Amino acid sequence: MSIYHYTKLATLIEYILPTKTLRSNGFSQMNDPRESRRWSMGSINLPLDTFFPNYYSNETHIECQFKFGQMIKDSFQVICFSGAKNEGWKNEMMWTHYAENQRGVCLEFCENNLTMSVRDKFPEIKFILQDVNYTKKNKEKPWIFWDENLSKDENFDNYLSVLCNEVVFHKSHFWEKEDEKRLLFLNQTENVYLPYGKSLKAIHLGVGFPLCYVPAIEELIKDTSINLYRLIYERDEYIRWRLSRKEGKLWTSTGEDD
Numbered sequence: 001m002s003i004y005h006y007t008k009l010a011t012l013i014e015y016i017l018p019t020k021t022l023r024s025n026g027f028s029q030m031n032d033p034r035e036s037r038r039w040s041m042g043s044i045n046l047p048l049d050t051f052f053p054n055y056y057s058n059e060t061h062i063e064c065q066f067k068f069g070q071m072i073k074d075s076f077q078v079i080c081f082s083g084a085k086n087e088g089w090k091n092e093m094m095w096t097h098y099a100e101n102q103r104g105v106c107l108e109f110c111e112n113n114l115t116m117s118v119r120d121k122f123p124e125i126k127f128i129l130q131d132v133n134y135t136k137k138n139k140e141k142p143w144i145f146w147d148e149n150l151s152k153d154e155n156f157d158n159y160l161s162v163l164c165n166e167v168v169f170h171k172s173h174f175w176e177k178e179d180e181k182r183l184l185f186l187n188q189t190e191n192v193y194l195p196y197g198k199s200l201k202a203i204h205l206g207v208g209f210p211l212c213y214v215p216a217i218e219e220l221i222k223d224t225s226i227n228l229y230r231l232i233y234e235r236d237e238y239i240r241w242r243l244s245r246k247e248g249k250l251w252t253s254t255g256e257d258d
Contacts, residue, residue, distance in 0.1 A: 002201065003081040003114070003181055004088030005107045006098035009213060012105050012203070017220040024185060024192040027076035032171055039069030043159075045146040075160055076168055077185040077192050081109070084131040084181040089204045089231070090238045093177050102208035113199035118183070121195055126186040130169050134176040160186050202227040204240060214243065214250065 007016065016022065027035055040062065042048075048064040049056040051071070056064050082088040089106045099105060111129070118127050144162050146155050168184050185192050203217065203226060217228065229240040230252060241252040 001111045002083060002088065002108050003111045004083040004091075004094075005079070005081050005109065006094050006104065007107065008100050008104045009209070012107075013213065013216050013220065016107070017217070019193070020197075021193045021195050022079055024077035024079045024183075024188075024194070026191075027073045027078060027168065028070075030078065030080075032175065034172075035073075035167070038066050039073060040065040041069035041072055043144040043146060045148065047146065050152065072159060072163060074189050075156075075187050076164070077188040077190075078168065079183040079192075079194065081181045081183065082179050084179050086179050088179065089202075089229075089240065091177070091179060092238070095206055099206050100208075102206040103210065104206055105209065106204040106206070107200060108202040108204065109196065109199045110201055111199075114183075114194075114196060117195055117197045117199055120197075122185075122192070125188060125192070128164065128169075128184045128186070130182065130184070132175075132178075132180040132182060133170045134173045136173065157187060198225075200224075200226055202229060204229045204231055205243075207231050207233050207238075211250075218245065 005022065030036055042065045046068070048061065048068060051068060052060075052064050055067075082091055082094050088094070089108060095102050095104075095106070115129055118125075118129075144159055147158070150158070164184060164186065169182060171178075171180070183194075203221070205211075205214075205228070209230070211230075214228075221228070228243040230243055231238050231240050233239075244251050244253070
């Protein structure tokens with residue numbers, strides 16, 4: 001199965017292809033307003049005074065709930081993909097919002113190979129690759145019990161495990177057209193740089209992609225099996241043309257294996 005990552009031209013040729021990595025982003029950097037705004041986080045028996053011993057008081061209790069909410073958010077690192085249920089390179093909205101209004105690219109990855117890359121490179125990191133759920137949420141928020149028989153770190157990990165399904169893998173129905181799948185790294189406060197190895201299958205160039213940059217991409221993917229496609233828009237949908245070099249000239253074909 002393939003999953004798809006949209007990005008800008010500059011990000012592709014300056015970072016992704018030269019380093020052969022994908023970089024995660026912190027959860028606060030997501031564009032959903034629920035994800036980017038401050039959270040107030042509390043629960044049964046939550047000992048805020050142990051987290052903020054030099055700051056906590058009755059007067060600062062609410063602010064400490066916001067500070068704890070930020071701690072939770074700062075422990076999620078995410079890489080976003082499209083194509084959870086549909087062929088991701090055809091998503092018109094994603095091309096407009098995340099690929100410089102058609103001037104950028106859409107990267108196609110083999111999901112299984114990418115997952116193996118995560119396991120091989122980061123065996124100590126807990127991660128989840130999962131579809132985003134767009135169904136209406138229950139109005140009742142999940143209560144998380146602070147277990148005094150567990151350590152502070154164990155309780156914090158429990159928070160992350162419970163909340164990831166409620167917040168990281170859930171968005172309102174207005175975002176459904178993104179058809180999103182997310183790769184979540186748990187309890188990571190710094191960006192994760194994931195070597196994608198051989199999981200990158202193809203690069204799709206947007207309909208407005210400046211073709212003068214094709215040689216730069218060809219140079220960066222030479223001696224690989226990565227396919228290069230140029231997208232064309234006709235009859236209200238995208239089609240893709242395979243790009244290849246023959247005798248120094250750039251050729252296009254509609255066949256997948258030509």
